[in-house]
Amino acid sequence: MVTVNNIHDVIIVGAGPSGIGIAALLQQMECTSYLILEKEEVGASFLQWPKEMRFITPSFPAQGFGQTDLNAIVPKTSPAYTLDMEHPTGEAYAEYLDVVADHFALPIREGVQVNHIDKNDGIFSIDTTQGIYQSRFVVWAAGQYQYPNLNPFSGAELGVHNSLIPSWREMEGDDFIIIGGYESGMDAAFHLGCLGKRATLIAKTNTWEIDDSDPSVALSPYTYSRIRHLLVSDLFTVVGNTSVTGIKSVASGYDIYTNKGKVFSTAVKPILATGFSGSTTKIENLVTRGKHGEVLVNDKDESVVTTGLFLAGPELRHDDHIFCYIYKFRQRFAVIAEMIGQHLGLDLSILEEYKRENFYLDDLSMCGERCQC
Secondary structure, eight states, rough: OOEOOOOOOOHHHHOSHHHHOOOOOOOOHHHSSOOOOOOOOETTTHTSSSSTOSSSSSOOGGGGGTOOOOOOOOOOOOOHHHHTOOOOHHHHHHHHHHHHHHHHTOOOESSOOEEEEEEEETTTEEOOOOOOEEEEEEEEOOOOOSBBOOOOTGGGHHHHHHOOOGGGOOOOEEEEEOOOOOOHHHHHHHHHHHTTTTEEEEEESOGGOOSSSSSSSSOHHHHHHHHHHTTTSSTTTEEEEEEEEEEEETEEEEEEEEETEEEEESSSSEEEOBOOGHHHHHHGOOOOOOOTSSSSSSSBBSSSTTTEEEESTTTTTTTTTEHHHHHHGGHHHHHHHHHHHHHHHHHOTTTHHHHHHHHOOGGGHHHHHHHOO
């Protein structure tokens, strides 16, 4: 028998930084009919990071000088202060999210997997492993990390995606091939290098040569500073401007084919740093996509084909403005909350604090100036 829960004003899918951040704002706006659905537990994506992985955006408690911690999701909080870490681990950051959720007493239902969402007669029906939930608005904040791109080319199933590696210390072998040259690939190379292991990185784009202030496009300074010494060592070889077209299993291990005709061989599973398909693949019936594969939203981050469905988090894009870092996408929490709050008649006064604390970017034309997109 299918259980149908009461109709809520708002349901948020995902208890990561976006879900917790928007829920905390709704709580302060005195919303009394909202719920967070989380398929695992608060901060689950961060708990799945390799143990050695760290935030590349630094955390620093400078609120007294009017500066907000880059990784904070609500004003006047600081992961650096809470965790005593400048570059938090995934496990530590999940602890920070727990602290925020507990402080605001957010209504979170863990262990609820969303299977499908439909909308009929102005009401969303959310089919989950724990029955059907209904709401007037849905905020999709399920993130990316738990939805890796596992099929970027033929034979990719023979490799192992970096997001599925619990710890780099557990990797057996001494000579690895990494496919993908952005942050994840370089992070893999760095940690393998620290263990004295060799790595060859094959990259479609020479990210280490891009001169751009946006870390969504070029390597972050933190990452580049860590791998700079490896670039001139015998532990690390980069093969740039090269796309992998396939992997085949052979007697000696694996052959990796490229668009340049060169074949690379390795005795151990190749490491796929091929990015993420993203959680929005679960709501394809409610969205449409643009030329970069991004979900198309209006200037309030609402799906252009499904009113009342909002996108929050690292998959958010507006044209060439990429909001994949916390300090970027947190600036859109109040935009979504204001839109919902106006419909529900909520108290919007808290938005003034969000504006003062640079948590409110409502004019996308200012994006280049304020977050260097």
